[in-house]
Every structure is written in structure tokens, then in C-alpha cells.
Amino acid sequence: MTVLAFVIGVLVLVVGLAVSIALHEIGHLAPAKAFGVRVGQYMIGFGPTLWSRRFGETEYGFKALPLGGYISMAGMYPPSSEATSKPTRRARMFDTLIQDARAVNDETLADAGEGRAFYQLPVYKRVIIMLGGPVMNLVLAVVLFAIMFSGIGIQTATTTVATVNECVLPAGTDRTTCEAGDEASPAAAGGILPGDEIVSVDGTAVATFAEASAIIQRSPGEQVDVVVRRDGAEQTLQVTPVLAEREVQGEDGDITVAEVGFVGMTAQTAYVPAPIWEGPQAAFEQVGQVVAIMGQLPVRVYETAVDTFTGAGRDPNGPLSVVGAGRLAGEVAATDQPIANRISGMLALLGSLNIALFVFNLIPLLPLDGGHVVVALWDGLKRAWAKLFRRRAPRPVDATKLVPVTYVVVIALILMGGTLILADIVNPVQLFG
Structure with a gap:
């Protein structure tokens, strides 16, 4: 890092x-x-003022702790002469807080002018x-x-082959290299090479690697024609997918392990711009997710505290502080991924x-x-x-x-x-x- x-x-x-x-x-x-409301201050941050300048009737500035901000509007509440409360012995502290708030509010009203208070x-x-x-x-x-979605695009598997496995490794194995006696992968046996662009599979034209994979996965043990474009010319190759356990993604997005057809090749990825409405749609979908989290915020914070003191792993979908968000931003920026990936990650985090x-x-x-x-x-x-x-x-x-x-x-x-x-x-x- x-x-x-x-x-x-x-x-x-x-x-x-x-x-x-x-x-x-x-x-x-x-x-x-x-x-027409009189705005006395526009401040970014809290605490001591680092810099400020007045333009017209409003003071604009920055304060020492950049963890929020505020504008000071005249008359957020009605004047104390219109609504007063009699102090009670049981709640003198609260009465003091109320009277202090009214005193500050009355100060803003003094300079507001006729009809320029917020409450009016x-x-x-x-x-x-x-x-x-x-x-x-x-x-x-x-x-x-x-x-992020339409400017940079979504990282998508293209129809261009990135790698071809030499053999078929068993699902769940820790091995990354082939050994003597391992069965050659159908892709290697069929003559598919890295850099080939898949045009069609089993007579069906494909526009994405996912479409090609879907046809292959449902054709174990059957010979299928794979048309590839190599050096500008199309070639027809034959491959016979083997039945193997592989992770597959269902229509609901869940990843499961199933026995499907497998040929042993991976695709190159590229950023493909999404339609302009997909970014806003993703934003509104995330609003719903955040609402659910906020509705359980005290419980989520309690669970986070328990995880911290017991040494359990944190829920990646749980709440974060500014410190946590900053740490994630640093991790995204420090990865060895392409710059487009990192920019996309930062945009997602800020969004x-x-x-x-x-x-x-x-x-x-x-x-x-x-x-x-x-x-x-x-x-x-x-x-x-x-x-x-x-x-x-x-x-x-x-x-x-x-x-x-x-x-x-x-x-x-x-x-x-x-x-x-x-x-x-x-x-x-x-x-x-």
C-alpha cells in the first residue's frame, strides 16, 4: 500500500x-x-473561526472543525415576548436552556427588520x-x-478472451497450476487463444461474455461451435464443455455453486458506459438501503461496539464514522488497480x-x-x-x-x-x- x-x-x-x-x-x-430572510452567517465547520469575510449582510467563513456547517437565519423561533414559559422547580436546568436559546434568537431578531424572520x-x-x-x-x-456509471462506465466482461486454462482444476482446490494427468480444458483442446473475440456460440450471436457463458453452462457434454474473430478473420472452432462445479450468479444476484458446463477461459474487462438513467437509479436504490440502516442506527452502533470489544469482524454494510470513510478512501486510492477503478471507487464513496x-x-x-x-x-x-x-x-x-x-x-x-x-x-x- x-x-x-x-x-x-x-x-x-x-x-x-x-x-x-x-x-x-x-x-x-x-x-x-x-x-428575504436575513442570513447573518454562512459557516463551514464548527469551533474557532479560521477565516471569514462579510459580503453584504452575511459573513462567510471557515471554522476549525470541518465536520459540519450552518447558516444563521434571523428568527428561527418567535420572539420570547410571544411565547414564554414560567420556570418550574422540577426543570430549572431545562428552563435555563430554553431561556438561553430564546436570548440568542432575540438577538438575531433585533437586526432582522420587518418581515425578514424565518418564523414569519x-x-x-x-x-x-x-x-x-x-x-x-x-x-x-x-x-x-x-x-461513475455513464462517464467512466461499468467494468464489464467483454467478448475478448483474456486467458485460457491449460487444464480443468477441481472446484475448491488450492492448486493454481496443472499437473500430469489433469484433463486439458475444452477451450485449450478446441484451439481457443487469448485475444480471440467471440462472435457466436452454438449458432447464437453474443454481445457479452455473460451471454457466451450462459450458452456454455447449459451445454455440458455437447459439442458446440464457437466462432471467433482472430487477426481480423473469423474462424469456427469446436469445444465440448465438461460438467464441473463452478460459482454461478442467479437472476437475483446471489452467488451459488452448481454443476454447469465449463470450458476454461476468462474474458478481458473494459469500462462500458451505462445508459444515463442507471446512475440516478442506483443512487435512489441506495437511498432505500440507507433508510433501512438509519432506522436501525442505535442497534447497529451497539452491535459495532460489541464487535469492537469482542474482537469480532466488522459488518462491511454497517455504519461508519468520518474516520472510517477516510480510511476506506485511502485504501481505494492505494490499491494497485487501474486509475479508472480507483476514480470510480472514490466517486462511489463520495456519492x-x-x-x-x-x-x-x-x-x-x-x-x-x-x-x-x-x-x-x-x-x-x-x-x-x-x-x-x-x-x-x-x-x-x-x-x-x-x-x-x-x-x-x-x-x-x-x-x-x-x-x-x-x-x-x-x-x-x-x-x-
């Missing part, structure tokens, strides 16, 4: 993550400004602003998968990361975007209910009351994130064994 290539892979992941976060926040920023917008505009960030991640993932950001931010809990969407919808539902029964319009929903829940969610996320970081350091997912 080349150290330099590994470091480059990690840096590509870090830069890709920063770009993803930046675009996520732009997804919030653009509609917020379009709807119609419900649909608030939903558009909060969904803008996750949707931007989904769009970026679709673009990355489209580039998957953006899909995870899309799904994660839609979780309907504050402080995530999905939580703000739920608050806006609840506010709209209350207003619609009052209008339906001709009642006085209710006060805006005071989401500061949910600040204690927000703190609990944040603490839970920190604990799960810390667990995954520890697991990715001590018991990392091994991409290449």
Missing part, C-alpha cells in the same frame, strides 16, 4: 466532504435569501429552506453516480456519503433539518385547524421548548459518533481483506 496514495485518498475524501457540506448549506442559503414565512417556504440542504446532497449524489447526509438530515428530530420541517408542518397544521373552525390564529409554534430534546439528541449523536470513531480506529472495516 503506497503511503502517498493513501494520504491522497484521505485528502480527496476530506475535500469532498467539505464540498458536500458547503453545497448543503448553499441549499439552505439560496432559498432563504430568495425569500409561510409554511411552504420554511419547508423549502430546510429541505434545500438535504436535497442538494441528493442531487450531488445523483451527479456523482451518473459520472454514498452524500446519500447518507441526505437521509440523516431528514430524521424528524431537532436540530436536524427534518426536525425543523416537522415544526413548520405542525405550525401550519395548527393554523389550518384554527381557520377551519374560524378560531383566532394561534401563536407561532415555540420550538425553543424542544431545546432539551435537542440537547438529548446531540448527546446521543456524540456518543454514537464517538463509538464509531473508536471502532474505525481499533476494528476498522477491511475493504480489501
Whole structure:
């Protein structure tokens, strides 16, 4: 593993993550400004500010920890004068948190100007602003998968023969070379050579190696004509597939061992551009898979912790931290595969990361975007209910009351994130064994 290539892979992941976060926040920023909301800050990262510059009324900058980002909109909540709560002895700590949140919110309202607070917008505009960030991640993932599938292409076995086995080795053997007494492979006996381009098998024209293999696999013990193109001229060769145990892929994608016809040749691979819709389709299919993982996230994190402390192998389909994603990026970049393979792997990793950001931010809990969407919808539902029964319009929903829940969610996320970081350091997912 080349150290330099590994470091480059990690840096590509870090830069890709920063770009993803930046675009996520732009997804919030653009509609917020379009709807007239005063945006005080647009920041990438958390912690101390490394660099910032003000353009108009908005300060743009970078902070020390590039693990997220935010925009500061005026009036995320209604002013405290419109919704106050009386402190109670049983919940003074929570009351303090709520009052602190209201104080910060009131500071943003002071500079907002008439009608420029987020909470004053119609419900649909608030939903558009909060969904803008996750949707931007989904769009970026679709673009990355489209580039991977249609720009670079899918690695596909072509009809050109790469190698021809000298003999038929038994399934499951550790031997890689032929010995005296081994049966010659049907491909070698039939005269097939590396570099031959398969044109047809048993009278059927084939466009892929998979089509040729399917005909051969269902013809054990039968002599079949194989037309190949060699040095620009077509030749007809005869091969008789032998019955052998080999791994075959079913229509559902599962790999099983079955007795099929076998001739003993492999195909050259090449990147074949897929139709433009296959990349987006793969992205949306992965959204469903990530939703299933997110629905079981606490359980998955617990299982990861158990695997880490017991020394068991990690589930390659389990959750990862940023550290784990960076490690995988380094492994992809440091492999000895062709550059196209590595670029494709990095695109897949960044695309998957953006899909995870899309799904994660839609979780309907504050402080995530999905939580703000739920608050806006609840506010709209209350207003619609009052209008339906001709009642006085209710006060805006005071989401500061949910600040204690927000703190609990944040603490839970920190604990799960810390667990995954520890697991990715001590018991990392091994991409290449």
C-alpha cells in the first residue's frame, strides 16, 4: 500500500466532504435569501473561526472543525415576548436552556427588520429552506453516480478472451497450476487463444461474455461451435464443455455453486458506459438501503461496539464514522488497480456519503433539518385547524421548548459518533481483506 496514495485518498475524501457540506448549506442559503430572510452567517465547520469575510449582510467563513456547517437565519423561533414559559422547580436546568436559546434568537431578531424572520414565512417556504440542504446532497449524489456509471462506465466482461486454462482444476482446490494427468480444458483442446473475440456460440450471436457463458453452462457434454474473430478473420472452432462445479450468479444476484458446463477461459474487462438513467437509479436504490440502516442506527452502533470489544469482524454494510470513510478512501486510492477503478471507487464513496447526509438530515428530530420541517408542518397544521373552525390564529409554534430534546439528541449523536470513531480506529472495516 503506497503511503502517498493513501494520504491522497484521505485528502480527496476530506475535500469532498467539505464540498458536500458547503453545497448543503448553499441549499439552505439560496432559498432563504430568495425569500428575504436575513442570513447573518454562512459557516463551514464548527469551533474557532479560521477565516471569514462579510459580503453584504452575511459573513462567510471557515471554522476549525470541518465536520459540519450552518447558516444563521434571523428568527428561527418567535420572539420570547410571544411565547414564554414560567420556570418550574422540577426543570430549572431545562428552563435555563430554553431561556438561553430564546436570548440568542432575540438577538438575531433585533437586526432582522420587518418581515425578514424565518418564523414569519409561510409554511411552504420554511419547508423549502430546510429541505434545500438535504436535497442538494441528493442531487450531488445523483451527479456523482451518473459520472461513475455513464462517464467512466461499468467494468464489464467483454467478448475478448483474456486467458485460457491449460487444464480443468477441481472446484475448491488450492492448486493454481496443472499437473500430469489433469484433463486439458475444452477451450485449450478446441484451439481457443487469448485475444480471440467471440462472435457466436452454438449458432447464437453474443454481445457479452455473460451471454457466451450462459450458452456454455447449459451445454455440458455437447459439442458446440464457437466462432471467433482472430487477426481480423473469423474462424469456427469446436469445444465440448465438461460438467464441473463452478460459482454461478442467479437472476437475483446471489452467488451459488452448481454443476454447469465449463470450458476454461476468462474474458478481458473494459469500462462500458451505462445508459444515463442507471446512475440516478442506483443512487435512489441506495437511498432505500440507507433508510433501512438509519432506522436501525442505535442497534447497529451497539452491535459495532460489541464487535469492537469482542474482537469480532466488522459488518462491511454497517455504519461508519468520518474516520472510517477516510480510511476506506485511502485504501481505494492505494490499491494497485487501474486509475479508472480507483476514480470510480472514490466517486462511489463520495456519492454514498452524500446519500447518507441526505437521509440523516431528514430524521424528524431537532436540530436536524427534518426536525425543523416537522415544526413548520405542525405550525401550519395548527393554523389550518384554527381557520377551519374560524378560531383566532394561534401563536407561532415555540420550538425553543424542544431545546432539551435537542440537547438529548446531540448527546446521543456524540456518543454514537464517538463509538464509531473508536471502532474505525481499533476494528476498522477491511475493504480489501
